[in-house]
Amino acid sequence: MPWLLLLGSLAQVVFRVWLARAHTGPAADPDESSYLAGARWLAGGPGADLTHHTFYQAGYPLLLSPLRWFTHDPATVYTGVIVINALVGAALFPLGFAALRRFGVGRGTALPLSFAAALLPATTFFGMFALTDAVLPALALGWLLLLDRFVRTGRPLDGALASLVAAYAFFTHSRGEVVLAVHVLALPATRRRAMWAGLATAAGGYLAASAVNDALRRSLYPGGARDxxxxxxxxxxxxxxxxxxxxxxxxxxxxxxxxxxxxxxxxxxxxxxxxxxxxxxxxxxxxxxxxxxxxxxxxxxxxxxxxxxxxxxxxxxxxxxxxxxxxxxxxxxxxxxxxxxxxxxxxxxxxxxxxxxxxxxxxxxxxxxxxxxxxxxxxxxxxxxxxxxxxxxxxxxxxxxxxxxxxxxxxxxxxxxxxxxxxxxxxxxxxxxxxxxxxxPAPPLPAASERGGVVVDRSLHWMARTKLIDPVWWTRIGWIDAAHQAPPRGVCTVVVPPGTTGTPADRTWPGHPAGWKTRAGGWGETRWVAWYDPRCGAGSA
Known part of the structure; x- marks a missing residue:
């Protein structure tokens, strides 16, 4: 049976990765780009300015952050995200098997049923994106199984493990706040003498998660998150x-x-x-x-x-x-x-x-x-x-x-x-x-800019700026009022709106410095024009 669970989990991983084979970067923005920016910051890299966006918590980016230790290439990082999602999603198969066994279903029936159920779109679709929803189903089912085990056994370790998972859910998304609150309210209804380890773990997890989330909020939301x-x-x-x-x-x-x-x-x-x-x-x-x-x-x-x-x-x-x-x-x-x-x-x-x-x-x-x-x-x-x-x-x-x-x-x-x-x-x-x-897609900015600063005009549409967060991996994107300001020292690229339909790229920034060149970019209806200094860095457009 363990070998069947292992092989089935491997098959789940392969199928989930195959489903997302066409995905090379964020599509569901601002969510995906925000999580990826959080992972980059947690790995010691540059963050982003997500002021006035919804606050995206640190639990999921923390899982992704080790990818940045091995590569900076955005497409490679995104492929790694899909693999991590697939590994976590595949865990729903053995977790589901454990749940069905707990419900009294025989092994021979529980095995195929749990394998099939784990591939529900609700538990598979979001794994195709860099979204915390890819890991929440495994956290929820794992939490319920551990809490149920604690209710039945009364062992403090089981209560502490259940609390740890509930606290991580809190660390991961606002829905996890409900999970942790319900968990804490449920503990006193279990075994009174054994609940203290669970309550202490929940409290410690809450404080640790809050500290990391607060640090992330201060760095990536300097002007405040969406209230x-x-x-x-x-x-x-x-x-x-x-x-x-x-x-x-x-x-x-x-x-x-x-x-x-x-x-x-x-x-x-x-x-x-x-x-x-x-x-x-x-x-x-x-x-x-x-x-x-x-x-x-x-x-x-x-x-x-x-x-x-x-x-x-x-x-x-x-x-x-x-x-x-x-x-x-x-x-x-x-x-x-x-x-x-x-x-x-x-x-x-x-x-x-x-x-x-x-x-x-x-x-x-x-x-x-x-x-x-x-x-x-x-x-x-x-x-x-x-x-x-x-x-x-x-x-x-x-x-x-x-x-x-x-x-x-x-x-x-x-x-x-x-x-x-x-x-x-x-x-x-x-x-x-x-x-x-x-x-x-083609690189969003010229290769010449990859060693210099990048700023965007304040009038640029928020989605265009969001789309640049992940591919601009080498620096934190700043702001500029291009109509009234010259590029700060060290800035190699200024991104401005494309202007009205038919506006030539070389007329989108009348006050550009001498010698700077243009490159139009964007995805779909989200467009921009990047002005860059070809003398920056070692590459060329």
Missing amino acids: LAGLLQERLTGVSGQAWTLSGMCGQIWYLVVGTWGLAGIGLVATVAALGRRDTRLMAGVLLTTTFGIAYASEAALPDEHRVGNFAYGRYLALLALVYVLVALAVLVRAAALNTLRASLTGVLIAAGTGGTVLLYAGTRLRTHQYIGFDFPETAFLTWNRTEFRLVAATFAATGLLAALLAVHRLGGGRALAVLLLAVNVAAMLHIAGDGRRVV
């Missing part, structure tokens, strides 16, 4: 804010169910039912409190960006999707057919009810607001549509897949269920990942 406290207060104290928050929370639950082909609906029903049993009450309460705590808090602090993802979003609860799917698989394998049918129908009703709430609240905004495909990987597969959000169609498609999974299990048992689940997950990821054609 959502005012928005959060408004949402929590106003009727309209509560309507936004509760509707968005329903949208997250809807996506959790639909994005797992209906299986998380069964898992939710089974978890609520477990509240009525003494031996499972605590862990069921921990899971549900964490789920609804994350959904509520994240939605309350979410700015209205006039995008469809404001109303139905799967990313925030993706870290718990696998947990609910594993619960559902255990129910399907172990429960009587009638109980399974009832749980499935109730799960479908949860999807219908939460989806209906989103339709009533959001209304036409689901069509008029901006649709971002990155927000909807699973529903794009369910509806075979990458350009628009179709809530009703996605709900029916997920219900149909659930019916197929139930039928296959009824006819062929747990292993047949695993085969179909694996096929659906792989097909979904192949569709989501696209054709995998590798496109390597």
